[in-house]
Amino acid sequence: MLKTFIGGLLLAGMPAVALAGGDHDHQALHQDGAVLSSEKGDIDPNYDILAAHVHRKGRVVTFHMTLKGSAGGTIPQAAGQLAGAPVEAYVWPTSLPPESVGFEGGEGILALVATSHPDFDDTPLYDEDGDGDVANDGARWHSHWVVLAPNESCGEGSLSVQDIPDGAAPKMPATWPGLPLYIDSPGFSPVLEGPEITINVSFDEGVSMEGMSYDGVTSALRVNQNVHAPLLCVVNVFDVASGDLSLPGSVN
Structure with a gap:
């Protein structure tokens, strides 16, 4: 079901990947074992993935992605309200179980x-822009762990961030924002550094x-x-590094 949804929304196009210069050796595009992706001619280049890579040093794991355009260079247009508010995202789906980061165990894809999202703020512990207000930073790029799951209520073969049913109290990480x-x-x-997000x-x-x-x-x-x-449905997939969400990358 997951691959069917991705395949239905993925915008295809197969020109060759253009390699960057040697001064960009830190980029995902130039890492051994990176998941490489061909350029697409018909999507926003700021969401056109050239490579995704994850590597580990001790207990710190680096997730990065090289884009054809500028990482973070596009943000969604505000809807002016929470209902129907758009969200745009760079996503690293993983094979880790949700309990790895403090969620209740169960099914679903744990993704960084x-x-x-300019219409709301969901990082109540942090003031990303340093203006003294922790509740007005939603448009600024910020990180989440989420659990993604199939949800037919979002559309046939669609995904959503997994909902917490009314009355339920599953285990959540200490920094759960209360949603x-x-x-x-x-x-x-x-x-965000040129074409790279890390x-x-x-x-x-x-x-x-x-x-x-x-x-x-x-994705959007x-x-x-x-x-x-x-509450939060995936409505569009701009690009998938592997082409089929097969999670081919491995962490060394």
């Missing part, structure tokens, strides 16, 4: 995401990275017009 979703606001700062993530001791696999995705989501479950 960097998001922008009725499987979402965490851990405060890892996305670094997020350095720390894991608790004892979390095993053994056999972890990953992919890279750029939208808050339900009823502001009720399903």
Whole structure:
């Protein structure tokens, strides 16, 4: 079902990848084992993935992605209200179980995401723009852990951020922002440098990275017009590094 949804929304196009110069050796595009993706001629270049890569040094894991355009150079246009509010995202789906970062165990895809959404703020512990107000930073790119799951209420074969049912109280990470979703606001700062977006993530001791696999995705989501479950649906997939969300990347 997941691959069917991705395949239905993925915008195809197969020109060759253009390699960057040697001064960009830190980019995902130039890492051994990176998931490489051909350029697309018909999507916003700021969401056109050339490569996604994840690597580990001790307990710090670096997630990065090289884009054809400028990472973070496009943000969604504000809707002026929470209902129907757009969200755009750089996404690293992983094979890690949700409990790796403090969620209740269960099914679903644990993904690290960097998001922008001008109509609301979901990082109540952080003041990303340093203006003294922690509740007005939604447009600034920031990180989340989310659990994605199939949700037919979002459309046939669609995905959403997993909802928390009314009355339920599943285990959530300490930095859960209080929304009725499987979402965490851990405060890892996305670094935007030209075509590259990078997020350095720390894991608790004892979390095993053994056999972890990953992919890279750029996508759009939208808050339900009823502001009720399903609260946050995936409505468009701009690009998938592997082409089929097979999570072919492995972490060394």
